[in-house]
Amino acid sequence: MTEPNHDGWPDKYSDPRDRPHPDVLRITVESFDDTFEDTLTAVNAIADGDPQPAVVSFATVGELRxxxxxxxxxLLQTLMDxxxxxxxISAxxxxxxxxxKPVHDDVTRLADYGIVFIVEDDERSKRPYLPYERIRLDVELTANNPGEEPATA
Known part of the structure; x- marks a missing residue:
């Protein structure tokens, strides 16, 4: 059995191009409880053999924006195209x-959130990699309950 590397993937998946990726990246704004419930549902669906999108969740609309x-x-659209x-990154x-510099900073920031990956072809060459065919933004605005933080921070 292959041992997992520092990010939890077996060494054979150390290059994100070698990892399995779903066709859709879903970006959401959800509370921790909602994200936890969605994760449990996804785990059960995967166990049943149902394909699931990759998900990146933000706590507030302000953080997402x-x-x-x-x-x-x-930048994401250009990568998809x-x-x-x-x-x-220069290209x-x-x-x-x-x-x-601003493109490098943007790619790095998106990679920090798991939206894109930075792959290394050799010691000096790094490039952005987006394995998804589609990105779906899933933002739900609802009335605030007393004591909750507003959705549009």
Missing amino acids: TILTNRRIE TEGAAKS LAKALNRDY
Whole structure:
């Protein structure tokens, strides 16, 4: 049996391009309790053989908006249009008609949240990788209960 590496995946999956990924990335705004319930439901569905999307959850709409700015959404769309990967961050910056540094910062920020991956082709070459065919934003706005934080922070 292959031992898991630092991120919990067996060593054979150390490159995210080798990992199995669903077609859809679902980005949500949910409370911890809702996220926990969704996780339990997904685990049961996977055990039954039902495919499930990857999920990234944010606690508030404000947090989601801080991460998914218009420029970062444009970056994600560009990656999706190039079949999930740019040859390099420099090539992605050129495709976006933006400077390298802000694109690098955006890719790094999205990778910190598990929305994209940064893969290394050799010691000096890093590139963004987006394994999903679709990204679905799932934001539900509801009335606040007394004592709850508002959804639009």
